[in-house]
Amino acid sequence: MTSTSSADGSLIQVRDLHRTFTVRRKTSRFRGVRDEVVAVHDLTFSVEVGEMVGYIGPNGAGKSTTIKMLTGILVPTDGSLSVAGLDPSRQRTELARHLGVVFGQRTTLWWDLPLRDSFAVLQKIYRTSPERHRANLAEYVELLDLGDLLDTPVRQLSLGQRMRGDIVAALLHDPEILFLDEPTIGLDVISKGRLREFLRTLNAERRTTLMLTTHDLQDIEALCDRVIVIDHGTAVFDGPLADLHTQGGSTRTLVVDLVDEAPAISVPGAVTRRVEGPRQWLSFPADASAAPIVAAVAAAYDVADLSIQEPDIEDVIREIYQR
Amino acid sequence: MAETLAGAAAANVRAYRDIGLMWTRAAMAYPASFWMMAFSGFVVGGLDFVGIWIMFHTVDSLGEWNLREIAFLYGASGFGLAFADMLVGRVERLGDLIRTGRLDAMFLKPLPLLLQVCADEFALRRLSRILQSVVVLGVACTFVAWSPVKVLVTLSMIASSSVIYLAIFVAFACIQFWTIDANEVANAFTYGGNAVTQYPLSIYPREVVTGLTLVVPLAFVNWYPALYVIGKPDPYGFPDWLRFASPLAAVVLMALALLVWRTGVRHYTSTGS
Numbered sequence: 001m002t003s004t005s006s007a008d009g010s011l012i013q014v015r016d017l018h019r020t021f022t023v024r025r026k027t028s029r030f031r032g033v034r035d036e037v038v039a040v041h042d043l044t045f046s047v048e049v050g051e052m053v054g055y056i057g058p059n060g061a062g063k064s065t066t067i068k069m070l071t072g073i074l075v076p077t078d079g080s081l082s083v084a085g086l087d088p089s090r091q092r093t094e095l096a097r098h099l100g101v102v103f104g105q106r107t108t109l110w111w112d113l114p115l116r117d118s119f120a121v122l123q124k125i126y127r128t129s130p131e132r133h134r135a136n137l138a139e140y141v142e143l144l145d146l147g148d149l150l151d152t153p154v155r156q157l158s159l160g161q162r163m164r165g166d167i168v169a170a171l172l173h174d175p176e177i178l179f180l181d182e183p184t185i186g187l188d189v190i191s192k193g194r195l196r197e198f199l200r201t202l203n204a205e206r207r208t209t210l211m212l213t214t215h216d217l218q219d220i221e222a223l224c225d226r227v228i229v230i231d232h233g234t235a236v237f238d239g240p241l242a243d244l245h246t247q248g249g250s251t252r253t254l255v256v257d258l259v260d261e262a263p264a265i266s267v268p269g270a271v272t273r274r275v276e277g278p279r280q281w282l283s284f285p286a287d288a289s290a291a292p293i294v295a296a297v298a299a300a301y302d303v304a305d306l307s308i309q310e311p312d313i314e315d316v317i318r319e320i321y322q323r
Numbered sequence: 324m325a326e327t328l329a330g331a332a333a334a335n336v337r338a339y340r341d342i343g344l345m346w347t348r349a350a351m352a353y354p355a356s357f358w359m360m361a362f363s364g365f366v367v368g369g370l371d372f373v374g375i376w377i378m379f380h381t382v383d384s385l386g387e388w389n390l391r392e393i394a395f396l397y398g399a400s401g402f403g404l405a406f407a408d409m410l411v412g413r414v415e416r417l418g419d420l421i422r423t424g425r426l427d428a429m430f431l432k433p434l435p436l437l438l439q440v441c442a443d444e445f446a447l448r449r450l451s452r453i454l455q456s457v458v459v460l461g462v463a464c465t466f467v468a469w470s471p472v473k474v475l476v477t478l479s480m481i482a483s484s485s486v487i488y489l490a491i492f493v494a495f496a497c498i499q500f501w502t503i504d505a506n507e508v509a510n511a512f513t514y515g516g517n518a519v520t521q522y523p524l525s526i527y528p529r530e531v532v533t534g535l536t537l538v539v540p541l542a543f544v545n546w547y548p549a550l551y552v553i554g555k556p557d558p559y560g561f562p563d564w565l566r567f568a569s570p571l572a573a574v575v576l577m578a579l580a581l582l583v584w585r586t587g588v589r590h591y592t593s594t595g596s
Contacts, residue, residue: 021592068427068593071430071431072430072431073427073430073431073591073593074591074592074593075589075591089589092430093433093434093435094433096430096431096432096433097433099431101428101431103424103428106423106424106425106428108428108431110345110346110349111349112349112352113345113348113349113352117345117348121341121342121345124337124338124341125338125341125342125432125433125434126432126433127334153352
């Protein structure tokens with residue numbers, strides 16, 4: 001499919017986007033007041049063709065509201081918005097042909113029908129040409145290893161199988177943009193790995209633009225060259241993942257198990273945060289190398305075991321929110 | 324432009340058919356349930372008329388209408404309701420679709436939202452209710468002294484009755500865009516409206532008939548065209564042209580319903596996540 005983009009060449013263009021909700025709050029049995037809740041405000045960003053963007057933030061930060069505006073489900077209160085050169089809420093049906101959307105927590109497949117039948121109906125709904133439908137189906141079913149499951153009713157599929165089915169369903173019409181909402185939630189480690197591998201391939205071979213919301217740091221690290229962090233309805237960070245760590249002042253942790261109990265370890269480049277019997281926790285900047293610290297500890301102490309904990313993205317993000 | 328519009332309409336009809344077929348196939352995964360529901364739909368609908376029939380063992384006429392004439396009213400209203408119910412009845416579950424997030428998923432498909440909502444869980448077994456109304460109407464028609472105009476008026480009555488019920492289903496379901504738990508309101512006007520129009524409106528006070536003409540125009544579902552086809556004077560002396568106005572009422576009501584739907588969709592606020 002030829003890609004459509006707005007005047008400045010961006011596939012997704014969001015400028016000064018606002019969305020407020022009116023919430024009625026009961027004050028007494030019969031009276032209520034209307035509160036304006038701001039879900040998204042002053043949100044500006046753009047996404048280019050072929051990018052893989054992680055869209056993250058705590059619950060209630062405005063992630064879902066943004067995705068719903070980008071896909072035409074919600075009408076923005078104010079601001080401008082263009083996806084694939086279209087106004088999502090006004091040109092929803094046209095936009096739908098350019099988008100694939102996968103919700104990790106619910107399925108868009110038909111519960112009582114075999115996967116094969118759900119896919120067949122989608123071909124009719126999207127009016128994909130039979131040849132392209134067949135080719136895409138064959139390719140994705142192969143890549144996601146769904147061949148044996150095509151005749152199984154969706155209700156009998158496991159979560160991981162159903163998720164793969166949902167992803168095929170979202171891709172059969174060759175969308176240029178794929179939105180994924182918590183795509184790996186509830187999946188086991190192997191399924192997660194497979195899914196990430198598949199998404200990378202999709203992006204590399206078809207230049208499909210990916211935007212995913214997730215709480216899983218590994219999803220972001222495995223897939224996203226770029227992260228947008230949203231809090232209280234506005235973007236607080238937009239850039240490469242590596243910069244997020246620097247900006248968030250994030251740290252990695254070296255866990256040291258000594259042979260015997262000892263006072264707090266003191267080595268250059270790291271700070272001892274915690275001592276618990278023979279075990280000690282040392283933290284050091286995420287962008288620094290662990291090697292010299294490990295060497296220094298091993299040289300000065302009798303070490304039984306060592307391990308390194310990667311920074312928790314939630315902590316990094318929390319750090320950013322607090323500034 | 325007209326051609327692309329017709330093309331789009333045809334594509335939508337095909338999409339509705341494809342989705343409907345798929346739900347029918349899904350329902351056929353449980354064939355016993357399908358046939359039982361279809362059969363009970365036919366019987367329950369039929370019992371309704373049996374009730375009226377039994378009543379006529381003690382009375383000769385109701386509001387100066389005899390049983391055969393009332394069968395005409397009953398069949399016309401019943402057909403409209405059953406037909407609309409089969410095509411768009413699921414719209415009354417709009418609140419559920421909102422709550423479960425399934426409406427959000429429908430926003431993501433390249434089809435009109437209303438079409439998807441109505442085609443959702445399409446139930447072919449409702450055909451049995453239509454069939455039951457057709458039987459009653461068919462029998463009633465054998466007692467009519469036909470003329471070409473009467474045939475036209477009857478055909479337009481059947482079409483208008485369906486469209487009016489379609490519009491009422493849609494318009495009142497839209498309340499659920501604002502308050503999710505309001506599907507009973509629609510029922511009052513669809514099934515309730517059918518219960519009212521099964522009888523000649525001459526049994527109701529003038530104010531009720533005025534309301535059914537001007538406010539919720541259910542009188543156009545069967546009453547006015549039946550006055551013409553059966554050849555009765557209007558007991559309230561309303562103008563004669565109303566007898567031919569059912570298609571107009573249907574078109575106006577449908578336009579209003581679509582307007583309310585559009586407003587509802589733009590007002591839609593989705594759910595939490």
